[in-house]
Amino acid sequence: MLAEFRNEPYADFSHPENKAAQEEAIRFVENQFGRKYELFIDGKKIKSDRLFKSYNPSDKEAIIGAFYKASKHEVDMAIDAAMLAWETWRQVPAQERAIVLLKAAQIMRRRKFEINAWMIVETGKSWIEAEADTSEAIDFCDFYAREMIRWSEIKGVTAFANELPELRYVPLGVGAIIPPWNFPMAILTGMTVAAIVTGNCVLLKPASDAPAVGHLLVEIMQQAGLPAGVLNFIPGSGSEIGDYIVQHPKIRFISFTGSKEVGLRIIELAGKHSAGQLWIKRVIAEMGGKDTIIVDTDADLNDAAANVIASAFGYQGQKCSACSRVIVLDKIHKKFTQMLVDLAEKITIGDPRDAKNVMGPVINQASEEKILRYIELGKAEGDLLTGGGKAPGDGYFIKPTIFKNIQPGARLDQEEIFGPVLAVLKTSSFDNALNIANSTEYGLTGAVYTRDRFKIEKAKRDFFVGNLYINRKCTGAMVGAHPFGGFNMSGTDSKAGGQDYLGLFMQAKSISEKLI
Numbered sequence: 122m123l124a125e126f127r128n129e130p131y132a133d134f135s136h137p138e139n140k141a142a143q144e145e146a147i148r149f150v151e152n153q154f155g156r157k158y159e160l161f162i163d164g165k166k167i168k169s170d171r172l173f174k175s176y177n178p179s180d181k182e183a184i185i186g187a188f189y190k191a192s193k194h195e196v197d198m199a200i201d202a203a204m205l206a207w208e209t210w211r212q213v214p215a216q217e218r219a220i221v222l223l224k225a226a227q228i229m230r231r232r233k234f235e236i237n238a239w240m241i242v243e244t245g246k247s248w249i250e251a252e253a254d255t256s257e258a259i260d261f262c263d264f265y266a267r268e269m270i271r272w273s274e275i276k277g278v279t280a281f282a283n284e285l286p287e288l289r290y291v292p293l294g295v296g297a298i299i300p301p302w303n304f305p306m307a308i309l310t311g312m313t314v315a316a317i318v319t320g321n322c323v324l325l326k327p328a329s330d331a332p333a334v335g336h337l338l339v340e341i342m343q344q345a346g347l348p349a350g351v352l353n354f355i356p357g358s359g360s361e362i363g364d365y366i367v368q369h370p371k372i373r374f375i376s377f378t379g380s381k382e383v384g385l386r387i388i389e390l391a392g393k394h395s396a397g398q399l400w401i402k403r404v405i406a407e408m409g410g411k412d413t414i415i416v417d418t419d420a421d422l423n424d425a426a427a428n429v430i431a432s433a434f435g436y437q438g439q440k441c442s443a444c445s446r447v448i449v450l451d452k453i454h455k456k457f458t459q460m461l462v463d464l465a466e467k468i469t470i471g472d473p474r475d476a477k478n479v480m481g482p483v484i485n486q487a488s489e490e491k492i493l494r495y496i497e498l499g500k501a502e503g504d505l506l507t508g509g510g511k512a513p514g515d516g517y518f519i520k521p522t523i524f525k526n527i528q529p530g531a532r533l534d535q536e537e538i539f540g541p542v543l544a545v546l547k548t549s550s551f552d553n554a555l556n557i558a559n560s561t562e563y564g565l566t567g568a569v570y571t572r573d574r575f576k577i578e579k580a581k582r583d584f585f586v587g588n589l590y591i592n593r594k595c596t597g598a599m600v601g602a603h604p605f606g607g608f609n610m611s612g613t614d615s616k617a618g619g620q621d622y623l624g625l626f627m628q629a630k631s632i633s634e635k636l637i
Protein backbone atom coordinates (compact mmCIF):
# COMPACT_ATOMS: atom_id res chain seq x y z
CA MET A 122 0.00 0.00 0.00
CA LEU A 123 1.39 3.36 -0.99
CA ALA A 124 1.17 6.31 1.38
CA GLU A 125 -1.33 8.95 0.29
CA PHE A 126 0.03 11.55 -2.15
CA ARG A 127 1.49 14.67 -0.50
CA ASN A 128 3.04 17.69 -2.19
CA GLU A 129 6.83 17.79 -1.91
CA PRO A 130 7.84 20.40 0.70
CA TYR A 131 10.10 23.25 -0.46
CA ALA A 132 13.62 23.55 0.89
CA ASP A 133 13.93 26.56 3.17
CA PHE A 134 16.88 28.62 1.97
CA SER A 135 17.02 30.63 5.18
CA HIS A 136 18.61 27.50 6.67
CA PRO A 137 22.39 27.87 6.20
CA GLU A 138 22.87 24.20 5.22
CA ASN A 139 20.31 24.48 2.40
CA LYS A 140 21.86 27.74 1.21
CA ALA A 141 25.32 26.17 1.21
CA ALA A 142 24.06 23.07 -0.61
CA GLN A 143 22.40 25.17 -3.32
CA GLU A 144 25.56 27.28 -3.76
CA GLU A 145 27.67 24.16 -4.04
CA ALA A 146 25.27 22.68 -6.60
CA ILE A 147 25.57 25.83 -8.72
CA ARG A 148 29.36 25.48 -8.68
CA PHE A 149 29.06 21.79 -9.54
CA VAL A 150 26.89 22.62 -12.54
CA GLU A 151 29.12 25.48 -13.69
CA ASN A 152 32.02 23.05 -13.80
CA GLN A 153 30.11 21.12 -16.45
CA PHE A 154 29.50 24.06 -18.75
CA GLY A 155 30.45 23.45 -22.36
CA ARG A 156 29.84 19.70 -22.31
CA LYS A 157 28.45 18.01 -25.41
CA TYR A 158 25.20 16.08 -25.08
CA GLU A 159 24.11 13.27 -27.35
CA LEU A 160 20.62 12.31 -28.37
CA PHE A 161 19.28 9.28 -26.54
CA ILE A 162 17.51 6.74 -28.74
CA ASP A 163 16.74 3.11 -27.92
CA GLY A 164 18.83 3.34 -24.77
CA LYS A 165 21.90 4.50 -26.67
CA LYS A 166 23.71 7.82 -26.96
CA ILE A 167 23.58 9.01 -30.56
CA LYS A 168 25.52 11.77 -32.30
CA SER A 169 24.12 13.61 -35.30
CA ASP A 170 25.97 15.82 -37.75
CA ARG A 171 24.91 19.17 -36.24
CA LEU A 172 25.06 20.82 -32.83
CA PHE A 173 23.22 23.72 -31.24
CA LYS A 174 24.12 25.59 -28.08
CA SER A 175 22.23 26.46 -24.93
CA TYR A 176 23.10 29.80 -23.32
CA ASN A 177 22.80 31.34 -19.89
CA PRO A 178 20.32 34.23 -20.21
CA SER A 179 22.01 36.04 -17.28
CA ASP A 180 25.41 35.98 -18.93
CA LYS A 181 25.21 36.03 -22.72
CA GLU A 182 28.77 34.76 -23.20
CA ALA A 183 28.37 31.61 -21.09
CA ILE A 184 27.54 28.45 -22.98
CA ILE A 185 25.65 25.92 -20.89
CA GLY A 186 26.27 23.06 -23.28
CA ALA A 187 26.19 21.92 -26.90
CA PHE A 188 23.50 19.50 -28.03
CA TYR A 189 23.50 17.18 -31.00
CA LYS A 190 20.49 18.14 -33.04
CA ALA A 191 17.91 15.72 -34.35
CA SER A 192 16.97 15.87 -38.01
CA LYS A 193 14.35 13.74 -39.81
CA HIS A 194 16.74 10.80 -39.82
CA GLU A 195 17.00 10.73 -36.01
CA VAL A 196 13.24 11.29 -35.67
CA ASP A 197 12.69 8.15 -37.78
CA MET A 198 15.18 6.22 -35.66
CA ALA A 199 13.42 7.33 -32.48
CA ILE A 200 9.99 6.36 -33.83
CA ASP A 201 11.24 2.90 -34.84
CA ALA A 202 12.81 2.40 -31.41
CA ALA A 203 9.65 3.55 -29.63
CA MET A 204 7.41 1.29 -31.75
CA LEU A 205 9.55 -1.71 -30.94
CA ALA A 206 9.76 -0.91 -27.22
CA TRP A 207 5.99 -0.41 -27.11
CA GLU A 208 5.38 -4.08 -27.90
CA THR A 209 6.76 -4.98 -24.48
CA TRP A 210 6.25 -1.80 -22.44
CA ARG A 211 2.48 -1.87 -23.01
CA GLN A 212 2.40 -5.34 -21.42
CA VAL A 213 4.30 -4.34 -18.29
CA PRO A 214 1.80 -4.29 -15.38
CA ALA A 215 0.65 -0.82 -14.29
CA GLN A 216 2.19 -1.31 -10.83
CA GLU A 217 5.63 -1.93 -12.29
CA ARG A 218 5.41 1.09 -14.55
CA ALA A 219 4.32 3.15 -11.55
CA ILE A 220 7.34 1.98 -9.57
CA VAL A 221 9.67 3.52 -12.18
CA LEU A 222 8.04 6.91 -11.48
CA LEU A 223 8.31 6.49 -7.73
CA LYS A 224 12.01 5.75 -8.13
CA ALA A 225 12.43 8.77 -10.38
CA ALA A 226 10.80 10.95 -7.70
CA GLN A 227 13.29 9.65 -5.13
CA ILE A 228 16.24 10.33 -7.41
CA MET A 229 14.96 13.87 -8.01
CA ARG A 230 14.68 14.41 -4.26
CA ARG A 231 18.28 13.34 -3.87
CA ARG A 232 19.46 15.55 -6.75
CA LYS A 233 17.14 18.47 -5.99
CA PHE A 234 19.73 21.22 -5.59
CA GLU A 235 21.53 20.08 -8.72
CA ILE A 236 18.29 20.15 -10.75
CA ASN A 237 17.53 23.61 -9.32
CA ALA A 238 21.01 24.75 -10.30
CA TRP A 239 20.57 23.76 -13.94
CA MET A 240 17.34 25.77 -14.09
CA ILE A 241 18.99 28.75 -12.42
CA VAL A 242 21.75 28.87 -15.03
CA GLU A 243 19.92 27.69 -18.14
CA THR A 244 16.58 29.45 -17.75
CA GLY A 245 17.20 32.28 -15.27
CA LYS A 246 14.99 30.99 -12.45
CA SER A 247 15.44 32.39 -8.97
CA TRP A 248 16.26 29.83 -6.28
CA ILE A 249 12.73 29.62 -4.98
CA GLU A 250 11.21 29.40 -8.47
CA ALA A 251 13.64 26.60 -9.32
CA GLU A 252 12.87 24.85 -6.05
CA ALA A 253 9.13 25.04 -6.82
CA ASP A 254 9.75 23.70 -10.33
CA THR A 255 11.76 20.68 -9.13
CA SER A 256 9.26 19.99 -6.36
CA GLU A 257 6.44 20.01 -8.89
CA ALA A 258 8.33 17.52 -11.08
CA ILE A 259 8.61 15.24 -8.03
CA ASP A 260 4.89 15.72 -7.39
CA PHE A 261 4.01 14.72 -10.95
CA CYS A 262 5.98 11.47 -10.62
CA ASP A 263 4.49 10.64 -7.23
CA PHE A 264 0.96 11.63 -8.23
CA TYR A 265 0.79 9.92 -11.63
CA ALA A 266 2.32 6.73 -10.19
CA ARG A 267 -0.58 6.52 -7.73
CA GLU A 268 -3.05 7.58 -10.40
CA MET A 269 -1.93 4.78 -12.72
CA ILE A 270 -2.54 2.23 -10.02
CA ARG A 271 -5.99 3.75 -9.41
CA TRP A 272 -6.84 3.73 -13.14
CA SER A 273 -5.75 0.10 -13.43
CA GLU A 274 -8.22 -0.83 -10.70
CA ILE A 275 -11.23 1.03 -12.11
CA LYS A 276 -13.99 -1.44 -12.95
CA GLY A 277 -16.22 0.87 -15.01
CA VAL A 278 -18.89 -1.69 -15.98
CA THR A 279 -21.98 -3.24 -14.44
CA ALA A 280 -22.48 -6.97 -14.12
CA PHE A 281 -24.44 -8.59 -16.94
CA ALA A 282 -26.22 -11.91 -16.83
CA ASN A 283 -24.16 -14.83 -18.04
CA GLU A 284 -21.27 -12.64 -19.18
CA LEU A 285 -18.03 -11.39 -17.69
CA PRO A 286 -17.82 -7.77 -18.81
CA GLU A 287 -14.71 -5.66 -18.16
CA LEU A 288 -13.26 -2.34 -19.23
CA ARG A 289 -9.52 -2.06 -19.71
CA TYR A 290 -7.65 1.20 -20.21
CA VAL A 291 -4.98 0.55 -22.81
CA PRO A 292 -2.18 2.84 -23.99
CA LEU A 293 -2.35 4.69 -27.31
CA GLY A 294 1.03 3.88 -28.83
CA VAL A 295 3.95 6.14 -29.75
CA GLY A 296 3.61 9.82 -28.99
CA ALA A 297 5.52 13.09 -29.20
CA ILE A 298 6.10 15.18 -26.08
CA ILE A 299 6.73 18.84 -26.92
CA PRO A 300 7.16 20.99 -23.79
CA PRO A 301 8.00 24.70 -23.32
CA TRP A 302 11.13 26.11 -21.65
CA ASN A 303 9.39 27.97 -18.83
CA PHE A 304 8.84 25.02 -16.48
CA PRO A 305 11.73 23.08 -17.92
CA MET A 306 11.66 20.34 -15.30
CA ALA A 307 8.09 20.32 -14.00
CA ILE A 308 6.05 20.52 -17.19
CA LEU A 309 8.48 18.46 -19.23
CA THR A 310 8.45 15.76 -16.54
CA GLY A 311 4.69 15.79 -16.03
CA MET A 312 3.95 15.49 -19.74
CA THR A 313 6.54 12.75 -20.23
CA VAL A 314 5.87 10.53 -17.24
CA ALA A 315 2.08 10.67 -17.71
CA ALA A 316 2.51 9.28 -21.21
CA ILE A 317 5.00 6.64 -20.08
CA VAL A 318 3.23 5.38 -16.96
CA THR A 319 0.08 4.76 -19.02
CA GLY A 320 2.08 2.38 -21.22
CA ASN A 321 3.03 4.55 -24.18
CA CYS A 322 6.49 5.11 -25.64
CA VAL A 323 7.59 8.62 -26.50
CA LEU A 324 9.84 10.99 -28.38
CA LEU A 325 10.74 13.91 -26.13
CA LYS A 326 11.69 17.06 -27.98
CA PRO A 327 12.72 19.59 -25.31
CA ALA A 328 12.41 23.33 -25.90
CA SER A 329 15.58 24.67 -27.53
CA ASP A 330 16.11 27.11 -24.65
CA ALA A 331 16.23 24.39 -22.00
CA PRO A 332 17.74 21.16 -23.36
CA ALA A 333 20.13 20.63 -20.43
CA VAL A 334 17.25 20.45 -17.96
CA GLY A 335 15.41 18.08 -20.31
CA HIS A 336 18.49 15.89 -20.52
CA LEU A 337 18.44 15.54 -16.74
CA LEU A 338 15.05 13.82 -16.85
CA VAL A 339 16.37 11.33 -19.38
CA GLU A 340 19.31 10.56 -17.10
CA ILE A 341 17.00 10.20 -14.09
CA MET A 342 14.56 7.90 -15.88
CA GLN A 343 17.45 5.72 -16.94
CA GLN A 344 18.68 5.57 -13.34
CA ALA A 345 15.13 4.67 -12.31
CA GLY A 346 15.27 1.62 -14.58
CA LEU A 347 13.14 2.63 -17.54
CA PRO A 348 13.72 0.14 -20.38
CA ALA A 349 15.43 1.22 -23.61
CA GLY A 350 13.25 2.79 -26.28
CA VAL A 351 10.44 3.91 -23.97
CA LEU A 352 11.79 7.46 -23.68
CA ASN A 353 13.75 8.79 -26.66
CA PHE A 354 15.37 12.21 -26.39
CA ILE A 355 15.58 14.19 -29.61
CA PRO A 356 16.55 17.84 -29.06
CA GLY A 357 16.17 19.96 -32.15
CA SER A 358 14.49 22.99 -33.57
CA GLY A 359 10.70 22.91 -33.39
CA SER A 360 10.41 24.89 -36.60
CA GLU A 361 12.71 22.42 -38.43
CA ILE A 362 11.45 19.03 -37.24
CA GLY A 363 8.16 19.85 -35.47
CA ASP A 364 5.92 19.48 -38.50
CA TYR A 365 7.65 16.27 -39.53
CA ILE A 366 7.08 14.70 -36.12
CA VAL A 367 3.47 15.87 -35.91
CA GLN A 368 2.59 14.62 -39.40
CA HIS A 369 4.42 11.31 -39.09
CA PRO A 370 1.94 8.47 -39.74
CA LYS A 371 3.28 6.37 -36.85
CA ILE A 372 2.75 9.11 -34.25
CA ARG A 373 -0.46 8.33 -32.38
CA PHE A 374 -0.65 11.38 -30.09
CA ILE A 375 1.01 14.71 -29.48
CA SER A 376 1.24 16.24 -26.03
CA PHE A 377 2.15 19.89 -26.42
CA THR A 378 2.52 22.83 -24.06
CA GLY A 379 3.54 26.20 -25.47
CA SER A 380 2.26 29.13 -27.47
CA LYS A 381 -1.15 29.47 -29.08
CA GLU A 382 0.39 29.82 -32.54
CA VAL A 383 2.34 26.56 -32.37
CA GLY A 384 -0.49 24.74 -30.59
CA LEU A 385 -3.02 25.64 -33.27
CA ARG A 386 -0.60 24.61 -35.98
CA ILE A 387 -0.10 21.22 -34.34
CA ILE A 388 -3.86 20.71 -34.01
CA GLU A 389 -4.33 21.56 -37.69
CA LEU A 390 -1.51 19.35 -38.99
CA ALA A 391 -2.44 16.46 -36.72
CA GLY A 392 -5.96 16.61 -38.13
CA LYS A 393 -4.73 15.86 -41.64
CA HIS A 394 -4.40 12.25 -42.65
CA SER A 395 -0.90 11.12 -43.70
CA ALA A 396 -0.38 8.16 -46.03
CA GLY A 397 -0.27 4.95 -43.99
CA GLN A 398 -1.81 6.51 -40.88
CA LEU A 399 -4.27 4.17 -39.17
CA TRP A 400 -5.76 6.40 -36.47
CA ILE A 401 -7.14 9.81 -35.62
CA LYS A 402 -4.29 11.53 -33.81
CA ARG A 403 -5.00 12.77 -30.35
CA VAL A 404 -3.67 16.21 -29.45
CA ILE A 405 -3.36 17.53 -25.94
CA ALA A 406 -2.42 21.20 -26.28
CA GLU A 407 -1.97 23.60 -23.37
CA MET A 408 -1.33 27.13 -24.58
CA GLY A 409 -1.05 30.78 -23.60
CA GLY A 410 -2.91 33.03 -21.21
CA LYS A 411 -3.87 36.61 -20.42
CA ASP A 412 -4.51 36.13 -16.78
CA THR A 413 -6.40 38.60 -14.63
CA ILE A 414 -6.80 39.45 -10.98
CA ILE A 415 -9.84 41.48 -9.88
CA VAL A 416 -9.44 43.55 -6.71
CA ASP A 417 -12.67 44.63 -5.07
CA THR A 418 -13.14 47.56 -2.66
CA ASP A 419 -13.50 45.38 0.45
CA ALA A 420 -10.43 43.21 -0.24
CA ASP A 421 -7.48 42.86 2.11
CA LEU A 422 -5.38 45.26 0.04
CA ASN A 423 -2.01 44.35 1.56
CA ASP A 424 -2.52 40.70 0.79
CA ALA A 425 -3.93 41.46 -2.67
CA ALA A 426 -1.03 43.77 -3.60
CA ALA A 427 1.62 41.29 -2.45
CA ASN A 428 0.00 38.50 -4.45
CA VAL A 429 -0.61 40.56 -7.59
CA ILE A 430 3.10 41.40 -7.52
CA ALA A 431 4.08 37.75 -6.95
CA SER A 432 1.76 36.61 -9.77
CA ALA A 433 2.92 39.31 -12.18
CA PHE A 434 6.67 39.26 -11.62
CA GLY A 435 7.46 35.75 -10.33
CA TYR A 436 9.84 34.23 -12.89
CA GLN A 437 9.81 37.58 -14.71
CA GLY A 438 6.17 37.13 -15.71
CA GLN A 439 7.11 34.14 -17.88
CA LYS A 440 4.39 31.81 -16.63
CA CYS A 441 1.32 30.90 -18.60
CA SER A 442 -0.55 31.70 -15.38
CA ALA A 443 1.18 35.06 -14.78
CA CYS A 444 -1.05 37.98 -13.86
CA SER A 445 -0.72 40.46 -16.69
CA ARG A 446 -3.84 42.49 -15.94
CA VAL A 447 -5.21 43.67 -12.64
CA ILE A 448 -8.70 45.17 -12.66
CA VAL A 449 -9.23 47.50 -9.75
CA LEU A 450 -12.46 49.13 -8.57
CA ASP A 451 -12.56 52.96 -8.78
CA LYS A 452 -12.74 53.59 -5.07
CA ILE A 453 -9.42 51.92 -4.23
CA HIS A 454 -7.63 52.42 -7.54
CA LYS A 455 -5.31 55.24 -6.50
CA LYS A 456 -4.30 53.69 -3.20
CA PHE A 457 -3.89 50.18 -4.58
CA THR A 458 -1.86 51.29 -7.60
CA GLN A 459 0.56 53.08 -5.31
CA MET A 460 0.89 49.94 -3.19
CA LEU A 461 1.79 47.94 -6.31
CA VAL A 462 4.41 50.47 -7.38
CA ASP A 463 6.00 50.52 -3.92
CA LEU A 464 6.31 46.73 -3.89
CA ALA A 465 7.58 46.49 -7.48
CA GLU A 466 10.32 49.02 -6.77
CA LYS A 467 11.65 46.87 -3.93
CA ILE A 468 12.25 43.86 -6.18
CA THR A 469 15.92 42.97 -6.61
CA ILE A 470 16.86 42.00 -10.14
CA GLY A 471 20.02 40.36 -11.48
CA ASP A 472 21.80 37.04 -12.01
CA PRO A 473 19.77 34.49 -10.02
CA ARG A 474 22.91 32.57 -9.08
CA ASP A 475 23.02 35.24 -6.39
CA ALA A 476 20.26 34.27 -3.94
CA LYS A 477 19.36 37.87 -3.18
CA ASN A 478 17.92 38.40 -6.66
CA VAL A 479 14.19 37.85 -6.72
CA MET A 480 13.93 38.46 -10.46
CA GLY A 481 16.33 37.16 -13.11
CA PRO A 482 16.55 37.63 -16.86
CA VAL A 483 13.97 36.88 -19.52
CA ILE A 484 14.79 33.83 -21.57
CA ASN A 485 16.51 35.11 -24.70
CA GLN A 486 17.15 38.04 -27.00
CA ALA A 487 14.02 37.58 -29.13
CA SER A 488 11.93 37.53 -25.99
CA GLU A 489 13.65 40.63 -24.61
CA GLU A 490 13.03 42.51 -27.85
CA LYS A 491 9.38 41.47 -27.93
CA ILE A 492 8.79 42.54 -24.32
CA LEU A 493 10.54 45.89 -24.87
CA ARG A 494 8.27 46.49 -27.87
CA TYR A 495 5.23 45.87 -25.67
CA ILE A 496 6.65 48.30 -23.11
CA GLU A 497 6.93 51.00 -25.80
CA LEU A 498 3.37 50.21 -26.87
CA GLY A 499 2.25 50.48 -23.24
CA LYS A 500 3.68 54.00 -23.07
CA ALA A 501 1.32 54.91 -25.92
CA GLU A 502 -1.70 52.94 -24.67
CA GLY A 503 -1.46 53.97 -21.00
CA ASP A 504 0.68 55.71 -18.38
CA LEU A 505 3.93 54.20 -17.17
CA LEU A 506 4.05 53.96 -13.38
CA THR A 507 7.33 52.16 -12.82
CA GLY A 508 9.98 50.20 -14.74
CA GLY A 509 9.72 50.75 -18.46
CA GLY A 510 12.93 49.28 -19.84
CA LYS A 511 16.08 47.25 -19.33
CA ALA A 512 17.73 46.72 -15.97
CA PRO A 513 21.55 46.77 -15.69
CA GLY A 514 23.65 43.64 -16.24
CA ASP A 515 25.03 41.35 -18.95
CA GLY A 516 21.82 39.40 -19.34
CA TYR A 517 18.31 39.98 -20.61
CA PHE A 518 17.17 41.89 -17.54
CA ILE A 519 13.97 43.91 -17.72
CA LYS A 520 12.60 45.99 -14.87
CA PRO A 521 9.24 45.06 -13.39
CA THR A 522 6.96 47.37 -15.32
CA ILE A 523 3.48 48.65 -14.45
CA PHE A 524 1.12 50.73 -16.59
CA LYS A 525 -2.13 52.35 -15.53
CA ASN A 526 -5.00 53.68 -17.63
CA ILE A 527 -4.86 50.75 -20.04
CA GLN A 528 -8.30 50.61 -21.68
CA PRO A 529 -10.32 47.46 -22.34
CA GLY A 530 -9.56 46.32 -25.89
CA ALA A 531 -6.03 47.81 -25.92
CA ARG A 532 -3.29 45.42 -27.00
CA LEU A 533 -1.82 45.42 -23.49
CA ASP A 534 -5.26 44.35 -22.30
CA GLN A 535 -5.62 41.55 -24.85
CA GLU A 536 -2.28 40.00 -25.84
CA GLU A 537 0.01 37.64 -23.98
CA ILE A 538 3.32 39.43 -23.36
CA PHE A 539 5.14 36.74 -21.38
CA GLY A 540 7.35 39.16 -19.49
CA PRO A 541 7.37 41.42 -16.43
CA VAL A 542 4.68 43.81 -17.62
CA LEU A 543 1.48 44.47 -15.68
CA ALA A 544 -1.48 46.50 -16.94
CA VAL A 545 -3.77 48.13 -14.39
CA LEU A 546 -7.35 48.72 -15.51
CA LYS A 547 -9.89 50.75 -13.59
CA THR A 548 -13.59 50.02 -13.51
CA SER A 549 -16.75 51.11 -11.71
CA SER A 550 -18.39 47.80 -10.78
CA PHE A 551 -17.58 44.20 -10.02
CA ASP A 552 -19.79 43.10 -12.94
CA ASN A 553 -17.80 45.28 -15.33
CA ALA A 554 -14.60 43.87 -13.93
CA LEU A 555 -15.80 40.35 -14.69
CA ASN A 556 -16.81 41.36 -18.22
CA ILE A 557 -13.37 42.83 -18.86
CA ALA A 558 -11.68 39.79 -17.35
CA ASN A 559 -13.65 37.51 -19.69
CA SER A 560 -13.07 39.61 -22.78
CA THR A 561 -9.88 38.04 -24.16
CA GLU A 562 -9.56 34.97 -26.35
CA TYR A 563 -7.78 33.16 -23.51
CA GLY A 564 -9.16 31.53 -20.37
CA LEU A 565 -6.35 30.07 -18.31
CA THR A 566 -6.15 31.44 -14.75
CA GLY A 567 -7.80 34.24 -12.83
CA ALA A 568 -8.19 35.44 -9.27
CA VAL A 569 -10.60 37.60 -7.31
CA TYR A 570 -9.87 39.44 -4.09
CA THR A 571 -13.08 40.23 -2.21
CA ARG A 572 -14.80 39.43 1.07
CA ASP A 573 -18.28 39.61 -0.45
CA ARG A 574 -19.87 36.16 -0.50
CA PHE A 575 -22.25 37.12 -3.31
CA LYS A 576 -19.39 38.27 -5.53
CA ILE A 577 -17.34 35.19 -4.70
CA GLU A 578 -20.20 32.98 -5.84
CA LYS A 579 -20.72 35.11 -8.95
CA ALA A 580 -17.04 34.77 -9.87
CA LYS A 581 -17.20 31.02 -9.31
CA ARG A 582 -20.11 30.90 -11.75
CA ASP A 583 -19.15 33.50 -14.37
CA PHE A 584 -15.35 34.03 -14.42
CA PHE A 585 -14.59 31.84 -17.43
CA VAL A 586 -11.15 30.35 -16.77
CA GLY A 587 -9.82 26.85 -16.29
CA ASN A 588 -8.18 27.77 -12.96
CA LEU A 589 -9.95 30.26 -10.71
CA TYR A 590 -8.58 31.34 -7.35
CA ILE A 591 -10.37 33.33 -4.66
CA ASN A 592 -8.30 35.53 -2.34
CA ARG A 593 -5.12 33.83 -3.55
CA LYS A 594 -2.56 34.48 -6.28
CA CYS A 595 -3.26 33.20 -9.81
CA THR A 596 0.06 31.34 -10.17
CA GLY A 597 1.46 28.37 -8.28
CA ALA A 598 -1.01 25.57 -9.02
CA MET A 599 -0.24 22.57 -6.85
CA VAL A 600 -0.35 19.03 -8.21
CA GLY A 601 -3.41 17.23 -6.87
CA ALA A 602 -5.06 20.32 -5.35
CA HIS A 603 -5.31 22.49 -8.48
CA PRO A 604 -5.63 20.39 -11.67
CA PHE A 605 -4.32 22.74 -14.32
CA GLY A 606 -5.47 23.65 -17.82
CA GLY A 607 -7.28 26.44 -19.60
CA PHE A 608 -10.41 27.23 -21.62
CA ASN A 609 -10.77 28.85 -25.04
CA MET A 610 -7.45 29.61 -26.75
CA SER A 611 -5.58 28.58 -23.61
CA GLY A 612 -5.85 24.96 -24.58
CA THR A 613 -7.68 21.68 -24.54
CA ASP A 614 -8.27 21.87 -20.77
CA SER A 615 -6.23 18.77 -20.01
CA LYS A 616 -6.09 19.40 -16.24
CA ALA A 617 -2.51 18.33 -15.60
CA GLY A 618 -1.98 17.13 -12.06
CA GLY A 619 -5.62 16.06 -11.75
CA GLN A 620 -7.43 12.75 -11.70
CA ASP A 621 -8.67 13.03 -15.30
CA TYR A 622 -5.24 13.57 -16.84
CA LEU A 623 -4.00 10.02 -17.37
CA GLY A 624 -7.18 9.18 -19.27
CA LEU A 625 -5.92 11.39 -22.09
CA PHE A 626 -3.08 8.96 -22.75
CA MET A 627 -5.22 5.84 -22.91
CA GLN A 628 -8.26 4.43 -24.65
CA ALA A 629 -10.87 2.18 -23.11
CA LYS A 630 -11.32 -1.35 -24.39
CA SER A 631 -14.64 -2.94 -23.54
CA ILE A 632 -14.49 -6.73 -23.35
CA SER A 633 -17.21 -9.17 -22.49
CA GLU A 634 -16.83 -12.91 -22.26
CA LYS A 635 -19.97 -15.00 -22.44
CA LEU A 636 -19.81 -17.84 -19.97
CA ILE A 637 -20.15 -21.08 -21.87
Ligand code: NAP
Binds near residue numbers: 379
Ligand atom coordinates in the same frame (compact mmCIF):
# COMPACT_ATOMS: atom_id res chain seq x y z
P1 NAP B 1 6.57 27.71 -28.11
O1 NAP B 1 7.43 28.66 -28.82
O2 NAP B 1 5.22 27.44 -28.67
O3 NAP B 1 7.40 26.35 -28.01
C1 NAP B 1 6.91 25.22 -27.31
C2 NAP B 1 7.53 23.98 -27.89
O4 NAP B 1 7.06 23.80 -29.23
C3 NAP B 1 9.05 24.03 -27.98
O5 NAP B 1 9.57 22.76 -27.69
C4 NAP B 1 9.28 24.39 -29.43
O6 NAP B 1 10.54 24.01 -29.93
C5 NAP B 1 8.18 23.59 -30.09
N1 NAP B 1 7.83 23.99 -31.45
C6 NAP B 1 8.07 25.16 -32.09
N2 NAP B 1 7.57 25.13 -33.35
C7 NAP B 1 7.01 23.90 -33.51
C8 NAP B 1 6.32 23.26 -34.58
N3 NAP B 1 6.09 23.86 -35.75
N4 NAP B 1 5.87 22.00 -34.38
C9 NAP B 1 6.06 21.36 -33.22
N5 NAP B 1 6.70 21.93 -32.17
C10 NAP B 1 7.17 23.18 -32.31
O7 NAP B 1 6.34 28.16 -26.59
P2 NAP B 1 7.47 28.58 -25.54
O8 NAP B 1 8.01 29.91 -25.92
O9 NAP B 1 8.40 27.46 -25.31
O10 NAP B 1 6.58 28.72 -24.22
C11 NAP B 1 5.85 29.85 -23.91
C12 NAP B 1 4.37 29.65 -24.19
O11 NAP B 1 3.92 28.48 -23.54
C13 NAP B 1 3.50 30.77 -23.67
O12 NAP B 1 2.53 31.08 -24.63
C14 NAP B 1 2.87 30.17 -22.42
O13 NAP B 1 1.65 30.75 -22.03
C15 NAP B 1 2.71 28.75 -22.83
N6 NAP B 1 2.58 27.85 -21.70
C16 NAP B 1 1.35 27.31 -21.43
C17 NAP B 1 1.19 26.49 -20.33
C18 NAP B 1 -0.14 25.88 -20.00
O14 NAP B 1 -0.20 24.95 -19.19
N7 NAP B 1 -1.23 26.33 -20.60
C19 NAP B 1 2.29 26.21 -19.50
C20 NAP B 1 3.53 26.79 -19.81
C21 NAP B 1 3.66 27.59 -20.92
P3 NAP B 1 11.75 25.09 -30.04
O15 NAP B 1 12.06 25.49 -28.65
O16 NAP B 1 12.82 24.33 -30.71
O17 NAP B 1 11.20 26.22 -30.86
Ligand code: MG
Binds near residue numbers: 176178243244331
Ligand atom coordinates in the same frame (compact mmCIF):
# COMPACT_ATOMS: atom_id res chain seq x y z
MG1 MG C 1 19.23 29.35 -22.47
